[in-house]
Amino acid sequence: MLRVSGLHKSFGGRPALQNVSFQVERGEIHGLLGHNGAGKSTTLGIILGMVEPDQGEAWIGDISVQKNHAAALQQVGAIFESPAFYEYLGGWDNLKILAGYSGRFDAAATKEVVARVGLTERIRQKVGSYSHGMRQRLALAQALIPEPKVLLLDEPTDGLDPEGIKWFRDFILDLRAERGMTVLFNSHLLAEVEQMCDRVTILREGKLVHEGSLKSLQDEAPVYEVNLEPWSQAAPFLELNGARIIGPGKIALPPDLEPAIVVAALVGSGIRVSAFAPVRRSLEDLYLEITATPSKDLALPFIPAA
Numbered sequence: 001m002l003r004v005s006g007l008h009k010s011f012g013g014r015p016a017l018q019n020v021s022f023q024v025e026r027g028e029i030h031g032l033l034g035h036n037g038a039g040k041s042t043t044l045g046i047i048l049g050m051v052e053p054d055q056g057e058a059w060i061g062d063i064s065v066q067k068n069h070a071a072a073l074q075q076v077g078a079i080f081e082s083p084a085f086y087e088y089l090g091g092w093d094n095l096k097i098l099a100g101y102s103g104r105f106d107a108a109a110t111k112e113v114v115a116r117v118g119l120t121e122r123i124r125q126k127v128g129s130y131s132h133g134m135r136q137r138l139a140l141a142q143a144l145i146p147e148p149k150v151l152l153l154d155e156p157t158d159g160l161d162p163e164g165i166k167w168f169r170d171f172i173l174d175l176r177a178e179r180g181m182t183v184l185f186n187s188h189l190l191a192e193v194e195q196m197c198d199r200v201t202i203l204r205e206g207k208l209v210h211e212g213s214l215k216s217l218q219d220e221a222p223v224y225e226v227n228l229e230p231w232s233q234a235a236p237f238l239e240l241n242g243a244r245i246i247g248p249g250k251i252a253l254p255p256d257l258e259p260a261i262v263v264a265a266l267v268g269s270g271i272r273v274s275a276f277a278p279v280r281r282s283l284e285d286l287y288l289e290i291t292a293t294p295s296k297d298l299a300l301p302f303i304p305a306a
C-alpha cells in the first residue's frame, strides 16, 4: 500500500537519510521509530511530497508521489507537524474551509466524522479555546473526511495525557478493524508503538537499522554473558571477529555466528572460557542498543586467531 525505495536526503551537506527503503502492507499499522533527528519526519515529508528526496522515490499503491503527487495523495489523510487552524473560527468552520481547499464539503459526512472523534459538543467553539487533545482530534477529523485508505501521522500522541494516548490508540485500532485502514506513524515512544504496531522501521542517524516486528529485534544480535580470561586478550579478539562488546563480560554476536564456533575459536587461541550464556533483554534494552550510536563498524567475518 505504501513503499519507499532508496531514499537519500541531505540538508546543507549533512545526510538526514541514507538509502532508506521499507514498505507497509494494506491494513497494517506501522511505526517509524528512532531518536531525535534520526530522519523520521523527513521520511514522512517525502512520502507526503512536502520534502524532495535527493534520490529515491515513495509510492502510494503503485503511484509515485514524486512523479504524480496529486493522484498518489488522493488516498492519503495526514497529520504532519503542528496542524494549522484558524484560531478565531469554530472547529466546524475550520473543517468546512479546509475541506473546501481539497474538494467538496459534505456536511452529513463531516458531522459523522466529528461524532467519531468525540468533538460534537465542542465543534462550534473557537479552535483558540481548544486543548491540545481537542486540536489533535480536529486534525484527525480533517484527515479522515476525504475517507482515505492510508493515514500518515507525525508524532500523533506527542503532548497528550495518558487518557488521550489511550483514546488515540483505541481509535486507530478500531479504524483498522472497521475499514482496513493502513497507518504509518512516527514516534519515539516505544511502549505506544509496541501496543499498536504490527511492524516497525527503526532509523538511526538516517539509516535503517531494523524493519520487522519489534519482537524480532531479539533475534538480530543475541547477547551473551561471558567470563573470559584474560579479558584484555579476549575483547579485541572478539571485536576483530564481528562481536560487539556491550559492557564488561557482555557481548553481542551477529545472528549468523554460532556461539559454539566462537567458544571453540576462543579456546583455540588460548583464552580460558568459564562462562558463555545467553542473556534475556527487555524490549527497551534492545531498542536502546539498536538505536545507540555505534563506536565503529564491527561487521567483520569471524576469523580464528592465528
Ligand SMILES: Nc1ncnc2c1ncn2[C@@H]1O[C@H](COP(=O)(O)OP(=O)(O)OP(=O)(O)O)[C@@H](O)[C@H]1O
Residues within 6 Å of the ligand: 011, 012, 015, 016, 034, 035, 036, 037, 038, 039, 040, 041, 042, 043, 188
Ligand atoms: N528543513 C531542514 N533544514 C535543515 N535540516 C533539517 C531540515 N529538516 C530536517 N533536518 C535535519 O535532518 C535530520 C533529520 O531530521 P528529522 O526531523 O527528519 O528527524 P526526526 O527523526 O523526525 O526527529 P524528531 O524525533 O526530533 O522529530 C536532523 O539532523 C535535522 O536537523
